[in-house]
Amino acid sequence: MIEFESVAVVAEGSPGAPDVTILAGVELRLPERRVAVIGANGSGKSTLARLVNGLVLPTSGRVLVDGLDTARHGAAVRRRVGFVFTDPDAQLVMPTPREDVALSLRRLEPDAATRAERVVGVLDRFGLARLVDVSVHALSGGQKQLLALAGVLATEPAVLVCDEPTTLLDLRWRRVVDELLASLDQQVLLVTHDLEAAGRADRVLVVDGGRVVVDGAGPAAVEAYRSRMAIR
Numbered sequence: 039m040i041e042f043e044s045v046a047v048v049a050e051g052s053p054g055a056p057d058v059t060i061l062a063g064v065e066l067r068l069p070e071r072r073v074a075v076i077g078a079n080g081s082g083k084s085t086l087a088r089l090v091n092g093l094v095l096p097t098s099g100r101v102l103v104d105g106l107d108t109a110r111h112g113a114a115v116r117r118r119v120g121f122v123f124t125d126p127d128a129q130l131v132m133p134t135p136r137e138d139v140a141l142s143l144r145r146l147e148p149d150a151a152t153r154a155e156r157v158v159g160v161l162d163r164f165g166l167a168r169l170v171d172v173s174v175h176a177l178s179g180g181q182k183q184l185l186a187l188a189g190v191l192a193t194e195p196a197v198l199v200c201d202e203p204t205t206l207l208d209l210r211w212r213r214v215v216d217e218l219l220a221s222l223d224q225q226v227l228l229v230t231h232d233l234e235a236a237g238r239a240d241r242v243l244v245v246d247g248g249r250v251v252v253d254g255a256g257p258a259a260v261e262a263y264r265s266r267m268a269i270r
């Protein structure tokens with residue numbers, strides 16, 4: 039369960055300039071398994087997503103994940119909430135898939151031999167078994183995004199927050215990642231510009247000017263967004 043209680047995020051303006059309100063008046067209870075966040079560029083979607091794992095903290099109000107306040111229990115929240123970025127290069131820090139997933143598993147599996155076995159199992163599950171020792175730089179964009187997802191899911195988070203995870207991918211890889219996300223047991227909060235993917239969510243939040251302006255079931259909320267943006 040993700041909860042936002044009267045959340046606002048305000049950034050300090052440059053010297054002499056007024057502060058900038060990035061999000062305001064966000065009040066949400068999100069028990070749904072599939073939540074999509076859509077909206078124009080710069081509307082505040084990433085900020086909303088980053089609040090869920092404490093990457094951004096509220097200036098006022100509270101964000102709770104399973105009752106844990108992100109401002110007071112950041113480490114516990116981050117163990118519960120996995121975060122996937124648009125660009126997998128932001129996430130992949132080790133030279134090979136084997137080492138990258140092993141790093142993710144370090145806390146969860148202290149025994150090196152068992153960890154090594156689990157790494158192979160994880161990479162196999164994501165169709166990357168063939169690429170365990172290939173340089174991360176040699177992977178395609180789609181393979182990198184799958185590896186980033188594998189690393190995050192290996193830590194067994196209860197919630198997965200994905201900030202435009204398919205934006206850099208071609209149609210084929212977009213489908214692979216979409217299907218993978220759809221198959222997960224975890225609660226998934228997906229920030230996306232892909233309105234088809236958003237329409238499949240149980241609940242869609244439309245963000246505009248730092249506020250949640252539409253909150254509803256997938257297809258109806260996407261339609262409301264199309265009307266607001268006058269796009270067909």
Ligand SMILES: Nc1ncnc2c1ncn2[C@@H]1O[C@H](COP(=O)(O)OP(=O)(O)OP(=O)(O)O)[C@@H](O)[C@H]1O
Pocket residue numbers: 049050058060077078079080081082083084085086
């Ligand atoms: N730390 C900050 N200081 C000042 N302004 C910020 C800061 N972080 C975000 N902003 C501004 O807040 C607004 C919302 O940013 P955010 O990244 O959440 O939007 P977004 O909806 O995810 O955009 P996009 O679809 O382009 O990724 C933008 O105008 C951004 O420039």
